[in-house]
Amino acid sequence: MKMHDYSVLVQDVVKNYGKTQILKKLCMKVETGQIYGLLGSSGCGKTTLLSAIVGRRKIESGEIWVLGGKPGDPGSGIPGPKVGYMPQETALVREFTVKDAIYYFGRIFNMTEKAIEERYKTLDELLNLPPENRYLKDCSGGQQRRVSFAVALVHQPKLLILDEPTVGIDPLLRERIWSYLFEVTKKEKISVIITTHYIEECRQADKIGLMRDGRLLTEDSPDNLLATFNTQTLEEVFLILSQRQEAGQLPLSNETTVNSSRLNETNEQYESTSVMSSVQSIPEGYKSTDMLTKKLKPNISIIGKRRMRALLDKNAKQFYRNTLSISFLLAMPILQLLLLLYSVGLEMRYIPIGIVNDESMSAFCPDFSIIGSAEPEKDVLSCHFHNLSCRFLKYHLTDPMITKVEYHSLKEATEDAMHGKVYGVMHFAQNFSEALELRGEDGRDASNETLEFSTIKVRLDMSNQQVGISVQNKLRNLYMDFHESLSADCNYPKGYGAVPVQMNYEYGSRDEDYQVFMIPGNMITMMFFFGATMTSQIMISEKHDGIWDRSIVAGVTSFELIASHLSFQGVIALFQSFEMIALVYIVYQYEYFGNIFLMYAILAMQGVCGMAFGLFISVICSNITMANNATMGFYLPMIIVSGVLWPIQGMPEGLQILAKILPSAIPIESLNTVVKKGLSIDSWIVACGLGQSILWTIVFVTLSLIFLRRQR
Numbered sequence: 261m262k263m264h265d266y267s268v269l270v271q272d273v274v275k276n277y278g279k280t281q282i283l284k285k286l287c288m289k290v291e292t293g294q295i296y297g298l299l300g301s302s303g304c305g306k307t308t309l310l311s312a313i314v315g316r317r318k319i320e321s322g323e324i325w326v327l328g329g330k331p332g333d334p335g336s337g338i339p340g341p342k343v344g345y346m347p348q349e350t351a352l353v354r355e356f357t358v359k360d361a362i363y364y365f366g367r368i369f370n371m372t373e374k375a376i377e378e379r380y381k382t383l384d385e386l387l388n389l390p391p392e393n394r395y396l397k398d399c400s401g402g403q404q405r406r407v408s409f410a411v412a413l414v415h416q417p418k419l420l421i422l423d424e425p426t427v428g429i430d431p432l433l434r435e436r437i438w439s440y441l442f443e444v445t446k447k448e449k450i451s452v453i454i455t456t457h458y459i460e461e462c463r464q465a466d467k468i469g470l471m472r473d474g475r476l477l478t479e480d481s482p483d484n485l486l487a488t489f490n491t492q493t494l495e496e497v498f499l500i501l502s503q504r505q506e507a508g509q510l511p512l513s514n515e516t517t518v519n520s521s522r523l524n525e526t527n528e529q530y531e532s533t534s535v536m537s538s539v540q541s542i543p544e545g546y547k548s549t550d551m552l553t554k555k556l557k558p559n560i561s562i563i564g565k566r567r568m569r570a571l572l573d574k575n576a577k578q579f580y581r582n583t584l585s586i587s588f589l590l591a592m593p594i595l596q597l598l599l600l601l602y603s604v605g606l607e608m609r610y611i612p613i614g615i616v617n618d619e620s621m622s623a624f625c626p627d628f629s630i631i632g633s634a635e636p637e638k639d640v641l642s643c644h645f646h647n648l649s650c651r652f653l654k655y656h657l658t659d660p661m662i663t664k665v666e667y668h669s670l671k672e673a674t675e676d677a678m679h680g681k682v683y684g685v686m687h688f689a690q691n692f693s694e695a696l697e698l699r700g701e702d703g704r705d706a707s708n709e710t711l712e713f714s715t716i717k718v719r720l721d722m723s724n725q726q727v728g729i730s731v732q733n734k735l736r737n738l739y740m741d742f743h744e745s746l747s748a749d750c751n752y753p754k755g756y757g758a759v760p761v762q763m764n765y766e767y768g769s770r771d772e773d774y775q776v777f778m779i780p781g782n783m784i785t786m787m788f789f790f791g792a793t794m795t796s797q798i799m800i801s802e803k804h805d806g807i808w809d810r811s812i813v814a815g816v817t818s819f820e821l822i823a824s825h826l827s828f829q830g831v832i833a834l835f836q837s838f839e840m841i842a843l844v845y846i847v848y849q850y851e852y853f854g855n856i857f858l859m860y861a862i863l864a865m866q867g868v869c870g871m872a873f874g875l876f877i878s879v880i881c882s883n884i885t886m887a888n889n890a891t892m893g894f895y896l897p898m899i900i901v902s903g904v905l906w907p908i909q910g911m912p913e914g915l916q917i918l919a920k921i922l923p924s925a926i927p928i929e930s931l932n933t934v935v936k937k938g939l940s941i942d943s944w945i946v947a948c949g950l951g952q953s954i955l956w957t958i959v960f961v962t963l964s965l966i967f968l969r970r971q972r
């Protein structure tokens with residue numbers, strides 16, 4: 261036979277998954293214009309073999325030649341338009357209509373719109389396709405398989421590889437498919453490899469390969485097989501051969517492709533006179549074709565316009581036809597931020613504090629008048645105080661943070677504090693005003709009693725530190741205000757009695773909400789997370805449904821796959837960042853000093869970085885659970901050290917370095933700097949924030965490309 265008489269030659273192929281050998285020195289020959297039925301029990305390696313033939317799986321050893329080239333070699337056209345591949349699973353986008361599916365692959369195969377339309381009509385007649393506008397998710401299993409079959413035929417390939425195409429298809433249509441296969445193999449010299457579980461269906465094939473446990477037991481025409489084994493059915497042939505294999509009566513090493521007429525020979529006879537040794541079996545011309553194809557420039561460019569268009573169109577349809585996911589992706593940033601704005605970092609309110617006022621026996625002092633509570637004495641420097649506890653309680657302890665709860669005994673108030681009814685207890689001594697007056701007058705001669713009674717005693721519950729510290733700071737500030745008002749009434753100079761440390765606030769203010777610190781960090785980490793989950797979920801489910809593999813076999817490059825996803829999801833990330841910035845700084849008018857477009861750029865770039873991370877996760881993980889675990893495993897520790905919960909300055913040095921290397925900490929600082937200090941991109945920290953997101957994006961995308969190319 262000459263080289264062009266063969267479409268596929270498989271020689272001594274070994275394929276392992278981990279340590280398990282799946283294909284064991286397998287040999288196979290498919291002649292041009294032939295229907296080759298590949299039969300074998302479940303799990304014997306048929307799909308693995310077909311994946312290797314279409315260039316989706318690397319083999320450990322041996323050789324595969326398809327249409328004159330080696331799958332995966334540049335210029336071989338495989339993966340690519342030379343092959344029509346129908347995988348076992350439907351491997352089509354569920355959001356596609358029947359027509360979309362045909363058009364998607366037509367474009368990937370670089371067909372013109374007119375050619376696709378014509379081909380669609382032919383296939384519709386042949387396969388009785390469901391209505392063109394019906395979504396694939398609404399089609400029955402059998403209907404989906406028909407569409408999947410049509411997709412494999414759309415570009416009239418030279419080699420058709422069909423993995424169980426007739427499952428779930430009614431007998432009449434099955435017959436039509438077979439007669440179509442006859443027609444194209446005979447008229448157009450197309451070759452077909454078909455696997456099926458209906459063994460007898462393969463009687464119509466020109467040649468049958470019986471496969472078991474990673475080896476080809478025999479390959480021959482159905483008639484020869486039946487005659488050699490003197491049986492009525494192919495099932496019986498398969499059974500006989502399987503029993504012989506079990507009994508060790510077939511050659512263990514599949515170094516030869518077994519012709520059935522020789523299977524009745526003894527093992528010794530067989531081995532001594534192999535018809536096709538592995539060395540002899542590849543026709544000479546095939547090797548020279550290899551040289552030729554190597555000289556050819558790759559016919560699949562790294563980025564093709566039509567393929568990109570098809571991929572982007574697919575992504576858009578998947579997105580806008582999935583109302584739930586659109587709503588989720590667009591509403592989540594808003595919902596999360598609203599929750600943040602209304603729940604985190606705001607000043608606390610209505611914290612109950614028990615008041616024991618032994619001076620006037622009231623926490624509210626309804627009849628108290630401020631007039632005369634602090635009167636300067638004539639001619640002397642001292643000042644006369646009266647009922648200052650009421651002055652403090654009625655005129656200063658009025659902040660919404662604190663709710664006064666009146667108690668008449670210190671014991672009762674302390675007990676309630678222990679049981680969590682109040683967060684603290686404030687006690688004024690019976691002679692508080694008098695002692696405070698004496699404290700001023702006596703100066704350094706003030707007695708211990710005077711100091712004791714003139715002190716407002718506060719016991720705070722610090723079991724919740726955030727609450728405790730907030731109340732403590734508030735009480736200190738209120739007391740300072742109270743003290744200043746007393747000084748004013750006593751005609752003391754302004755600032756007399758104030759703590760002699762002058763605090764000026766360069767950026768922000770003394771009473772700024774913790775929330776203002778929280779917002780940029782939360783926005784950055786949210787964007788990273790949204791980007792990562794969105795991309796990993798979409799891509800993993802595509803991979804899981806076989807859409808990736810099918811597209812790659814059709815000729816889509818890894819680069820196109822990644823570029824189409826990142827560019828489409830990038831638009832979503834831009835929109836999500838816009839939503840966040842607009843909500844916080846335009847709708848809620850939080851103060852910002854920098855350029856709002858720069859703030860937007862830092863945020864959006866972090867979203868893109870998250871997407872690149874999601875891409876990497878989807879490449880290295882095989883299912884959604886693994887992807888979720890990997891995303892969480894990276895994201896949660898990253899949040900802890902990113903400075904959102906606690907400034908990184910408070911961490912040990914090693915952790916600080918780690919935090920600064922990870923993708924979010926520096927962008928958070930960068931966004932904070934632009935928001936609060938109004939610095940521009942000229943500033944080192946702002947540039948670093950943007951640069952770090954870009955750098956990590958490049959790292960994740962490069963790693964994804966490397967892993968994608970290796971995963972065969």
Ligand SMILES: Nc1ncnc2c1ncn2[C@@H]1O[C@H](COP(=O)(O)OP(=O)(O)OP(=O)(O)O)[C@@H](O)[C@H]1O
Pocket residue numbers: 277278282300301302303304305306307308309348
């Ligand atoms: N990616 C993989 N990693 C590890 N093992 C795998 C992988 N894919 C397949 N296998 C294993 O390899 C063996 C052959 O699988 P393959 O899908 O090729 O069988 P098959 O003959 O096509 O089966 P079926 O007729 O049921 O589709 C099976 O035991 C399967 O579990």
